[in-house]
Amino acid sequence: MEELRITLRNAGKINPELIEDYIKVGGYTALKKARETEREQLINMLEQSGKLRGRGGAGFNTGLKWSGAFKAKGAIKYVVCNADEGEPGTYKDRMIIESDPHTILEGILIGAYAIDAKECYIYCRGEYENSIRILRKAIAQAEEKGLCGDVKIRVHSGAGSYVCGEETALLNSLEGKRAEPRLKPPFPTVAGFNAKPTVVNNVETFAAVPAVVEKGADWFCSIGAEQYPGTKVFSLSGDITNKGCFEAATNVKLRDIIDEFGGGVANGKQLKAVQLGGSSCGFLKPEQLDTQVDLDSMREIGGSLGSGALLVIDDSHNMVDILVGMAKFFNHESCGKCTPCREGTLRVAELIEKIAAGNGSSQDLEEIKLLSDYMNMSAFCALGQSATTAITSAMALFPEDFSAKIAKEV
Ligand SMILES: Cc1cc2nc3c(=O)[nH]c(=O)nc-3n(C[C@H](O)[C@H](O)[C@H](O)COP(=O)(O)O)c2cc1C
Ligand code: SF4
Numbered sequence: 420m421e422e423l424r425i426t427l428r429n430a431g432k433i434n435p436e437l438i439e440d441y442i443k444v445g446g447y448t449a450l451k452k453a454r455e456t457e458r459e460q461l462i463n464m465l466e467q468s469g470k471l472r473g474r475g476g477a478g479f480n481t482g483l484k485w486s487g488a489f490k491a492k493g494a495i496k497y498v499v500c501n502a503d504e505g506e507p508g509t510y511k512d513r514m515i516i517e518s519d520p521h522t523i524l525e526g527i528l529i530g531a532y533a534i535d536a537k538e539c540y541i542y543c544r545g546e547y548e549n550s551i552r553i554l555r556k557a558i559a560q561a562e563e564k565g566l567c568g569d570v571k572i573r574v575h576s577g578a579g580s581y582v583c584g585e586e587t588a589l590l591n592s593l594e595g596k597r598a599e600p601r602l603k604p605p606f607p608t609v610a611g612f613n614a615k616p617t618v619v620n621n622v623e624t625f626a627a628v629p630a631v632v633e634k635g636a637d638w639f640c641s642i643g644a645e646q647y648p649g650t651k652v653f654s655l656s657g658d659i660t661n662k663g664c665f666e667a668a669t670n671v672k673l674r675d676i677i678d679e680f681g682g683g684v685a686n687g688k689q690l691k692a693v694q695l696g697g698s699s700c701g702f703l704k705p706e707q708l709d710t711q712v713d714l715d716s717m718r719e720i721g722g723s724l725g726s727g728a729l730l731v732i733d734d735s736h737n738m739v740d741i742l743v744g745m746a747k748f749f750n751h752e753s754c755g756k757c758t759p760c761r762e763g764t765l766r767v768a769e770l771i772e773k774i775a776a777g778n779g780s781s782q783d784l785e786e787i788k789l790l791s792d793y794m795n796m797s798a799f800c801a802l803g804q805s806a807t808t809a810i811t812s813a814m815a816l817f818p819e820d821f822s823a824k825i826a827k828e829v
Contacts, residue, residue: 420671422666423666423667424650424666425626425630425642426519426522426623426652426666427515427518427519427652427664428519428522428630429441429444430514430519431518433519435517435520435553436553436556436557438560441519441522445633446521446525446629447521447561447566448633449525449629449633450528450532450629452632453533453632454532458489458533458534458535461533461632462482462485462486462489462533464482464631465482465485466480466481466483466485466486470482470646470647470648471624471628471631471639471648472647472714473621473624474621474623474727475501475584475621475726476506476621476696476724476726478647478724481620481624481628484608485530485533485534485618488534488536488608488616488617489533493616495537495615496534496536496615496616496617496618497536497539497612497613497615498527498534498538498539498540498618499540499541499586499589499593499607499612499618499619500523500527500539500540500542500619500620500621500622500625501542501584501589501619501620501621501622502516502543502544502547502550502554503543504544504547504622504726505580505583505752506581506584506696506697506699506725506726507697507698507728507748508654508656508697508728509697509727510654511652511726513547513550514654514664515622515623515652516543516547516553516554516622521560522626523541523625524558524572525628525629526626526627526629527539527541527625528566528567528572529628529629530625530628532570536570537569537570538571538573539572539573540573541572541573541574542575542592542593543574543577545576545577545578545579551574551576554574558572558573577592580598582752582753582800582802586607587600587601587607589619590607593612594612594613598754599754600799600802602799607619623652631649642668642669643668643670644669644670644713644715644716646713647713647715648669650666650667650668651666651669651712651724652664652665652666652727653665653666653667653712653727653728654727654729655680655731657730657731658685658686658688658731658732659677659682659683659684660681660682660685665680665681667680669711669713672708672710673707673709673710673711673717674709676712677693677729681729685733686733688734690705690731691705691732691733691738692738692813693729693730694728694729694730694809695712695717695724695727695728695729695730696717696722696727696728697725697726697728698745698748698749698809699801699806699809700725700805700808700809701721701723701808701811701812702738702812702816703720703722707720721812738817738820739775739813739821739824740775742775742809743768743771743775745810746772747768749764749767749768749806750764750765752802753765753802757799759794759797759798759803760794760798760806763793763806763807764803764806766786767794770786770787771787771810774825775824777824777827779821783825784814784821784825788811791810794807795807
């Protein structure tokens with residue numbers, strides 16, 4: 420099976436540090452076309468027929484988001500590119516940035532034109548030093564060629580926390596405040612950066628925009644799943660033969676991504692579970708893999724698409740051991756703003772560690788379920804609400820792993 424590349428179409432083919440290379444393969448023609456199109460018409464194309472849904476996890480219609488910011492009152496508006504990429508196992512945005520930064524800049528500039536923004540920010544994960552360097556170099560080249568016009572793009576080095584990827588925490592961080600999520604509504608399209616209308620989109624979303632503008636909505640809609648058209652970049656990790664990023668049409672089956680692109684489970688072992696979307700998502704069993712990878716199909720079987728992080732787990736593992744790292748991660752990354760998440764993630768991590776060490780009891784499992792319900796219902800943001808999704812999913816799908824630990828068999 421062949422990859423289908425839209426956002427990674429130039430990866431490995433051009434020198435990412437030379438704007439001339441990008442221009443040679445048709446770069447920045449979509450920006451020219453966009454600027455010659457009425458703003459409403461451009462947004463409408465993305466909203467009505469384009470159906471480009473955000474690639475950062477939630478899958479919101481990009482055109483609808485841009486339309487909200489365009490219609491919002493105010494002379495000052497902003498565009499923000501979310502390159503925080505803190506979800507464990509996710510490294511697709513880094514791949515896009517470091518192989519083709521100009522396609523992201525072109526997408527951002529099209530967004531800036533669409534909503535009439537003059538200032539744009541790329542909030543990039545601080546550890547991605549090379550990505551930050553490449554982005555800054557690309558911006559300088561685009562400015563020198565006069566492609567930015569009166570639009571300024573700045574790269575902001577992230578503050579180093581998972582919650583900074585949550586769009587409202589990101590905006591607080593960008594404003595120099597603590598990276599704590601804000602209450603929504605108001606949504607960023609109405610009151611975002613500096614309380615002005617702001618579009619926040621993921622790197623991969625912006626990277627898809629030039630191709631959609633260039634080739635049209637019908638072309639984009641002819642690829643992949645009907646309600647989630649186009650392609651998605653997956654980052655493969657865990658017990659899989661080929662680790663790396665692969666881009667595929669969204670109607671590809673999950674099994675094909677694992678077997679065809681990933682080369683199957685590593686070292687000839689048997690597949691036990693797959694987690695698609697990152698640590699905040701549930702697990703899937705091998706018999707569920709003949710399902711399309713688009714967001715809606717995955718949700719139907721109790722999974723998720725999230726960021727496209729694909730963790731493969733072979734049958735040599737007890738799931739409880741894998742959950743220890745995830746529980747500790749959420750406890751470490753909880754911003755502490757609300758009690759259910761701050762205290763809940765701590766207690767859940769303690770309980771999972773206790774069970775993994777062979778000192779747990781069935782009451783501990785009951786306590787985890789109870790805490791999980793509380794957190795799910797009352798945590799302030801999606802971090803706390805989904806911090807135990809992987810754990811409760813593993814409890815439902817692999818109860819024998821928990822029983823074995825409690826009985827001290829493993
Ligand atoms: C805890 C948490 C972390 C997140 N991290 C990221 C991230 O690293 N990158 C990202 O694009 N979106 C992240 N999101 C989703 C953003 O809040 C937002 O939905 C996204 O940037 C919107 O872009 P899109 O519509 O293009 O997907 C995160 C959400 C939560 C709750
Ligand atoms: S759920 Fe967690 S990350 Fe979100 S606001 Fe509450 S403490 Fe912070």
